[in-house]
Amino acid sequence: MPGDITIYTDGAARGNPGPGGYGVVLVSGKHRLEKSDGFRLTTNNRMELLAVITGLEALKQPGSNVTIYTDSRYVADAVEKGWLFGWESKSFRKTKNPDLWMRFLKIYRNHNVKIIWIKGHSGHAENELCDRMAVESSLKKELSEDTGYKPETDNETFFSGPVK
Numbered sequence: 001m002p003g004d005i006t007i008y009t010d011g012a013a014r015g016n017p018g019p020g021g022y023g024v025v026l027v028s029g030k031h032r033l034e035k036s037d038g039f040r041l042t043t044n045n046r047m048e049l050l051a052v053i054t055g056l057e058a059l060k061q062p063g064s065n066v067t068i069y070t071d072s073r074y075v076a077d078a079v080e081k082g083w084l085f086g087w088e089s090k091s092f093r094k095t096k097n098p099d100l101w102m103r104f105l106k107i108y109r110n111h112n113v114k115i116i117w118i119k120g121h122s123g124h125a126e127n128e129l130c131d132r133m134a135v136e137s138s139l140k141k142e143l144s145e146d147t148g149y150k151p152e153t154d155n156e157t158f159f160s161g162p163v164k
Helices: 044-057 073-080 083-089 098-108 125-138
Strands: 004-013 018-028 031-042 065-070 112-117
Touching: 004 044, 004 125, 018 044, 018 125, 031 044, 031 125, 044 065, 044 073, 044 098, 044 125, 073 083, 073 112, 083 098
Parallel strands: 004 065, 065 112
Antiparallel strands: 004 018, 018 031
């Protein structure tokens, strides 16, 4: 029987676009897993979303009850306010990061997921750890390529207001 799992996430980009990274902490009972990675050229929003995807993809049993804590309004609002499902119904036309949103939906639908937005840099221990992991990953000498990032279609200002 799948258990309850808590996932904490954060993403970062130095420049936007620029080098970036993500950090993820998964907790289930006494079990804990930390994951992070860095990329040569990406955006903050892509790293925020990739952190959530990576956390969900690490789960071994479908049907888990998952609570995700993120400081990304982009991710939290897209799911919790239902924007994502509207984008999907329009085949992600004129939507940023369609590659990641499609990947997200594939794994999201395998679990019972609730996404909770938390204020970033507000002293939440696990979020602060994820932030440090994301930044440290973006600083590594050997960075992966974010193959889905397309600079010519980047429009990080698509949403009004802050992206975090």
